[in-house]
Amino acid sequence: QVQLVESGGELVQPGGSLRLSCAASRMTFEHYDMSWYRQAPGKERELVAAISAIKGITNYKDSVKGRFTISRDNAKNTLYLQMNTLQPEDTAVYYCNARLEFPQVQYWGQGTQVTVSS
Numbered sequence: 001q002v003q004l005v006e007s008g009g010e011l012v013q014p015g016g017s018l019r020l021s022c023a024a025s026r027m028t029f030e031h032y033d034m035s036w037y038r039q040a041p042g043k044e045r046e047l048v049a050a051i052s053a054i055k056g057i058t059n060y061k062d063s064v065k066g067r068f069t070i071s072r073d074n075a076k077n078t079l080y081l082q083m084n085t086l087q088p089e090d091t092a093v094y095y096c097n098a099r100l101e102f103p104q105v106q107y108w109g110q111g112t113q114v115t116v117s118s
Helices: none
Strands: 002-008 018-025 033-039 048-051 056-059 068-073 077-081 092-100 106-108 114-115
Touching: 002 092, 018 033, 018 092, 018 114, 033 068, 033 077, 048 068, 056 068, 106 114
Parallel strands: none
Antiparallel strands: 002 018, 018 077, 033 048, 033 092, 048 056, 068 077, 092 106, 092 114
16 A cells, blocks of 8 residues: 655744655655645645656745745655744644546645644
């Protein structure tokens, strides 16, 4: 079964930085569009950043542009999210997502908690 395992979430002070990782296994990683979602308490899960399989094209939620960077290392089957200048409103569980268009399937990791607080 496809497995996605996030890591790197922790408590950090406002203005600090974290790097999240998503390790993929039992899948042809380079074929998948990858993305990071997050869900804060009482809020809907939202797309934070995405990177395409074909050309590595990225896009971001407006509120994280200039602060977050999504990247992938296909040789290591790993997705990353570099998060800088973190704010309390970034506090959420962050989830790794992998998806194909043909066939249309997607997979989720278990999530990693990011808490931004003084």
